[in-house]
Amino acid sequence: MMQTQKEHPIAPFLRMDRIPHIWCPTCGIGTTVKCFCSALSNLKIDLKNVAIVSGIGCTGRVAGYINIDSFHTTHGRAIPFATGLKLANPKLKVIVFSGDGDLIAIGGNHFIHAARRNMDLIIICVNNFIYGMTGGQVAPTTPLTANTSTTPYGNNEKPFNIPHLAASCGATYVARWTALHIRRLTRSMEEVLQRKGFSVIEIVTPCATLYARRNRLGDGLNLMQFYHDNSEIKHGADTKDIDIEFQKKIVVGKFIDEDKPTFLDLINEGLSRKLGEKFIKYA
């Protein structure tokens, strides 16, 4: 009997000429990409109007695999690059897909200010608790006591709680999922693709090669099992209560979803009010 090879449903969303990708076996980034492509597919969005921007690092490579206008920028600067892109062409839906180190450490200043402005950007922050690309150094998200290549005696710095940081700075949509929650993560991605404002989704993902190995947590499957046994869905939870501690409970869910005017809304409104007809409304 003839067997016909069926195309994978998300293949049209990927640059298949760049596959195989560079990510390790059981890395969670691929799952987040799959969920993102499913969200695009489910919503039947015109891909012409979607652009993706990444910084540097393992997740920074996402822009290189998704078959839409995609920009792989400098370390930490994905958000300001995306800010320019979005403001230059407000018709675009601009997604920043990057890692915790890129967005929260070196890019932290841009993250908080874009949140403050309610810049109309979607931030997908893949948090694997570690710098993967450079070989497993401590990140601003590494839980206390965790071992990394630059904290060989355990991490003594308190990590950022990303949803709380985002919410405190003015993000209008904040959610957290793990790489296990593919259905809920996909739905969150669909939600942010259909809304306006600074939207942040943190995704806790396994890094088996570095984080799990250094901390003797097993392989990718063990980490997924851990997420299964230890994540608790608490929509609307107060973000100050959802710190992630080493191998403890992970609170997931949608914490914030508010409709507020974006940077561009306020600019257009304020200048129209002040300058009247002389103001040439932007976009």
Place this chain on the structure above:
Amino acid sequence: MKADPIGVLTGSHYLDGDHACAEGAIAAGCRFFAGYPITPSTEVAERISARFPYVGGIFIQMEDELGSMAAILGAAWGGKKAMTVTSGPGFSLMMENIGLGAMTETPCVIANVQRGGPSTGLPTLVGQQDIMQARWGSHGDYEIIAIAPDSPQEAFDFTIKAFNLSEKYRVPTMVMLDECVGHMTERVIIPPAEEIEIEPRRYTKLSPEEYLPYKPCEDLIPEMVKAGDGYNVHITGLTHNEKGYPIINEEVQAVLVKRLVDKINVNAEDIIITEEEEIENAEVIVISYGITSRVARMSIDLARKDGIKVGSMRLITIWPFPEKRVKELAKKVKAFVVPEINAGQLVYEVERCACGNANTYLVPHYGGGVHNPQDIFDKIKEAMK
């Protein structure tokens, strides 16, 4: 293509160099500005923030210069002509993304109103100490274009020129003002829009199937698209092939980096603007740029009164350096005298091109003021010996 009249304040104005630079940008079609306040460049941002609402431009004051530079690159790929403005410390912070701009061949303009350094240095006083940084400041090999106006009128004219060159060569282009030019107020004539020539972006006419983002045309420059055109481009700061895909090996690196360097050097004659005066029969030539060229004029007058045959070469384009012309002149003259408000930067280029055929004399000034014309005159006399 002619300038859009909406952005052109045709008429005779009394403007400082910073404001003239802002008007030049708006006349050139700049419609996206991202910047961070820093003396003595802030007036450019202030004027743009006041003028943009009337011309359909978008102004954003970013959280720092790292973000400002990244934002103008994003805006360029979103289809706008984009600019940022800064001074010394901010210029240092922009270097990382100037490299990304060079690597991704993104048209954009950076105005640097130079002050005295290093570090915080002399925030309110003049310097010309970022000349080498303009060219070499970001890591790796690449070329940029840099222009140094010497008056508010030139700040207007050459900001337009900078936009045009940045579009033509798809390269970050720098307008290297200095605090004196930025803060001096003079008459600026803004011509009618139909007299201002504007270089349009080099958008491709090829279909998405045929188009390769980094396939160069004959002049070594690839054609561009913008996000949202349906070309699904991938743009990266990694070493990339003609498709824009990252390829990490020495062959692709050689092809790409060689082209990034060649595209400016091969076209240098088209880019370079200099102003020569009494070069024929000159025994000494003063090579200067920016505010220093205006001081040097007085020194040259003093020398001529003294019977010395002295010519002047004013560099309007600093980078690419007019290598060919300086090499030619070196064979004809005794010496070059190079006054700069720094401890010696462009003088090394002059010395290199003189190839030992002519002597090279630096007249340094460490910043905070301009030269005493007598010092340049004394050096001219010394060069004649």
